[in-house]
Amino acid sequence: MLEAIYLDGTEDTPKIVLDKANNAFEISGRSLPEDAAEFYEPILNWLEKYEGQENPKTNFMFKLEYFNTASSKLILDILSKLETIEGASVTWFYHEDDEDMEEAGEEFSELVDIPFDFKTY
Amino acid sequence: MKYIYDLHKTMLNQNLILVYEGEFTQEITKSVLAMAERNMDSFGEEAAVKRKVFNIMVECLQNVSKHAFSYETDTYGKNSAIFMIGKHQDEYVITSGNAILNEEVDGLLAKLQNINQLDREGLKELYKSIIKRPGGLTEKGGAGLGLIDMARKSGNKLGFSFEPINDKITFFSLSTKVSRSTKE
Numbered sequence: 001m002l003e004a005i006y007l008d009g010t011e012d013t014p015k016i017v018l019d020k021a022n023n024a025f026e027i028s029g030r031s032l033p034e035d036a037a038e039f040y041e042p043i044l045n046w047l048e049k050y051e052g053q054e055n056p057k058t059n060f061m062f063k064l065e066y067f068n069t070a071s072s073k074l075i076l077d078i079l080s081k082l083e084t085i086e087g088a089s090v091t092w093f094y095h096e097d098d099e100d101m102e103e104a105g106e107e108f109s110e111l112v113d114i115p116f117d118f119k120t121y
Numbered sequence: 122m123k124y125i126y127d128l129h130k131t132m133l134n135q136n137l138i139l140v141y142e143g144e145f146t147q148e149i150t151k152s153v154l155a156m157a158e159r160n161m162d163s164f165g166e167e168a169a170v171k172r173k174v175f176n177i178m179v180e181c182l183q184n185v186s187k188h189a190f191s192y193e194t195d196t197y198g199k200n201s202a203i204f205m206i207g208k209h210q211d212e213y214v215i216t217s218g219n220a221i222l223n224e225e226v227d228g229l230l231a232k233l234q235n236i237n238q239l240d241r242e243g244l245k246e247l248y249k250s251i252i253k254r255p256g257g258l259t260e261k262g263g264a265g266l267g268l269i270d271m272a273r274k275s276g277n278k279l280g281f282s283f284e285p286i287n288d289k290i291t292f293f294s295l296s297t298k299v300s301r302s303t304k305e
Contacts, residue, residue: 011151011154011155012147012151032150032179032183033147034147034150034183034186034262035262036258036262036264037257037258037262066172066175066176066179068179068180068183068267069180069263069264069266069267069269069270070183070258070262070263070264072252072264072266072270073252073257073258073264073266076252076253095168097168097169098169098172099169100172100173100176100273100274107245107248107249110249111249111252111253
């Protein structure tokens with residue numbers, strides 16, 4: 001069984017939930033780590049293992065308040081990984097008056113081939 | 122001791138709400154961000170404006186901590202540089218200044234000039250073309266997107282200048298504006 005990852009958010013790293021048993025997949029909060037590659041490595045590794053034993057549906061929730069450009073590159077890596085996972089979809093949350101976050105989600109959706117659903121909060 | 126009063130007056134005249142001079146690390150970045158956030162909260166700045174300022178600050182501060190060239194480390198410490206925020210009637214101005222190697226000037230200048238001649242759509246295309254480039258982050262941990270992102274979030278041209286320090290290094294200043302009226 002693939003062990004779940006739960007990380008609490010901090011002032012510069014997001015909350016992470018990767019839980020196959022409960023079918024919960026989430027990245028939320030602030031992502032401004034100095035070393036984005038290092039922070040996201042375990043997440044990408046987890047998705048690597050998840051591929052091939054995925055649930056019928058994998059809805060990945062992104063609910064980010066801020067992310068830096070280094071994180072944006074890694075978010076694209078996560079989305080590219082999700083592309084290879086059968087039944088994967090994304091729900092992209094953005095604050096209702098946050099046009100930049102809405103546009104960021106739209107751009108990611110144009111860069112990968114996964115169904116995106118947009119929701120405001 | 123008059124310099125204290127002079128510095129104070131300069132800060133007031135320039136409407137500077139925050140100035141930091143010294144070493145730039147992730148810990149310092151977080152502290153500076155927290156101070157600026159509290160400051161903007163204290164007079165109830167609009168959330169949309171606050172977010173833009175915060176975003177640009179992050180890129181600016183992390184650019185400095187990644188790229189500032191340390192010189193005379195005995196005197197200045199590692200990556201000594203300056204960062205400040207001015208709050209004006211209509212806009213915030215986010216400014217940084219740091220030393221870079223002379224051989225980096227041409228490349229950086231070309232990058233800035235290219236960004237400044239692009240419109241909103243052009244910046245978006247440039248951003249997308251760079252983000253999807255294969256290969257990970259640079260050895261400094263950057264995505265090569267910071268300046269483009271600052272220009273996009275700002276909606277204004279980036280201000281910059283290069284002041285030669287000596288035959289090895291140049292002082293690079295960068296300023297980014299965020300309009301305080303969210304209506305465009």
